[in-house]
Amino acid sequence: xxxxxxxxxxxxxxxxxxxxxxxxxxxxxxxxxxxxxxxxxxxxxxxxxxxxxxxxxxxxxxxxxxxxxxxxxxxxxxxxxxxxxxxxxxxxxxxxxxxxxxxxxxxxxxxxxxxxxxxxxxxxxxxxxxxxxxxxxxxxxxxxxxxxxxxxxxxxxxxxxxxxxxxxxxxxxxxxxxxxxxxxxxxxxxxxxxxxxxxxxxxxxxxxxxxxxxx
Amino acid sequence: xxxxxxxxxxxxxxxxxxxxxxxxxxxxxxxxxxxxxxxxxxxxxxxxxxxxxxxxxxxxxxxxxxxxxxxxxxxxxxxxxxxxxxxxxxxxxxxxxxxxxxxxxxxxxxxxxxxxxxxxxxxxxxxxxxxxxxxxxxxxxxxxxxxxxxxxxxxxxxxxxxxxxxxxx
Numbered sequence: 599x600x601x602x603x604x605x606x607x608x609x610x611x612x613x614x615x616x617x618x619x620x621x622x623x624x625x626x627x628x629x630x631x632x633x634x635x636x637x638x639x640x641x642x643x644x645x646x647x648x649x650x651x652x653x654x655x656x657x658x659x660x661x662x663x664x665x666x667x668x669x670x671x672x673x674x675x676x677x678x679x680x681x682x683x684x685x686x687x688x689x690x691x692x693x694x695x696x697x698x699x700x701x702x703x704x705x706x707x708x709x710x711x712x713x714x715x716x717x718x719x720x721x722x723x724x725x726x727x728x729x730x731x732x733x734x735x736x737x738x739x740x741x742x743x744x745x746x747x748x749x750x751x752x753x754x755x756x757x758x759x760x761x762x763x764x765x766x767x768x769x770x771x772x773x774x775x776x777x778x779x780x781x782x783x784x785x786x787x788x789x790x791x792x793x794x795x796x797x798x799x800x801x802x803x804x805x806x807x808x809x810x811x812x813x
Numbered sequence: 814x815x816x817x818x819x820x821x822x823x824x825x826x827x828x829x830x831x832x833x834x835x836x837x838x839x840x841x842x843x844x845x846x847x848x849x850x851x852x853x854x855x856x857x858x859x860x861x862x863x864x865x866x867x868x869x870x871x872x873x874x875x876x877x878x879x880x881x882x883x884x885x886x887x888x889x890x891x892x893x894x895x896x897x898x899x900x901x902x903x904x905x906x907x908x909x910x911x912x913x914x915x916x917x918x919x920x921x922x923x924x925x926x927x928x929x930x931x932x933x934x935x936x937x938x939x940x941x942x943x944x945x946x947x948x949x950x951x952x953x954x955x956x957x958x959x960x961x962x963x964x965x966x967x968x969x970x971x972x973x974x975x976x977x978x979x980x981x982x
Binding site: 646675676755797802 | 820821823825827830860862863866867868871878879883
């Protein structure tokens with residue numbers, strides 16, 4: 599592992615901190631993991647930096663509750679930190695971390711369906727979401743365009759949220775996270791055929807709901 | 814190709830993962846089936862919309878909260894556990910080397926060992942049989958052994974008494 603060797607060479611040579619960080623930034627996931635297991639604590643910061651936004655979006659789109667999604671992503675990193683020594687380094691780190699996130703999100707949805715209080719809180723959270731300024735709106739657009747875009751975005755989000763849980767997870771992993779079919783099969787612990795059929799159904803269901811609105 | 818097959822293979826078709834032949838059949842089917850053609854268009858537009866959803870960012874407190882939680886976790890971190898395991902392994906190896914060394918020092922040297930002459934196991938000598946003496950055996954083919962046998966038989970009680978008396982003494 600030349601890059602990892604470089605990390606330690608830099609450390610031994612007593613170079614400044616940014617150099618190590620830069621080296622970690624350009625390293626592969628596997629190398630960053632190895633560096634962390636060798637005692638380089640900054641390697642974990644690099645993993646957090648790489649995955650926090652991706653995981654937050656994945657969990658948020660799977661659950662539809664932003665605050666809770668953030669809590670769950672924190673939990674994902676805690677578990678990674680706790681169990682990284684058990685990670686099989688012949689596998690892809692991204693698949694492993696997404697599997698942890700996927701399992702936590704599934705458990706959360708299962709618990710939520712049993713607890714009316716949590717469901718109520720989630721609904722209240724949804725109202726707060728309405729108050730947030732939209733990040734993607736272009737201030738130079740005409741007001742009716744803005745309204746249309748906002749409406750369409752809400753519709754797309756609602757449609758994704760309305761998909762059955764196991765279809766939604768596959769759909770989000772494919773369309774938003776850009777995962778391959780094989781990776782989705784690993785993350786969701788399904789076979790490839792199931793992934794294909796779930797994705798097909800999710801896309802069809804999504805298209806059916808969205809069709810009247812996209813002309 | 815019929816509509817059902819078209820819908821079944823549509824995900825792979827959209828992701829350009831089906832064979833050339835399948836792709837050709839799908840395109841041919843779309844030319845003659847307005848419903849499937851429409852389905853394809855709507856799915857592709859829907860995917861475009863989903864992919865253009867804005868990405869959300871973690872809140873500013875995210876890293877602070879995570880750092881605090883990780884600090885609380887610190888004694889049991891993966892890295893520290895891994896390092897600890899390596900330390901245990903090193904300690905065990907060092908202990909093994911030390912034990913071997915001590916055993917080597919304390920063990921007697923080869924020169925100190927008192928060497929005894931090798932012991933060769935030998936069969937104990939049997940007491941000579943009073944009956945099968947070589948003289949008797951030599952006379953058997955000639956028939957002469959009859960007489961010594963008679964003589965021996967006549968002396969037997971006397972021999973037994975002698976033996977008993979000897980044991981009592």
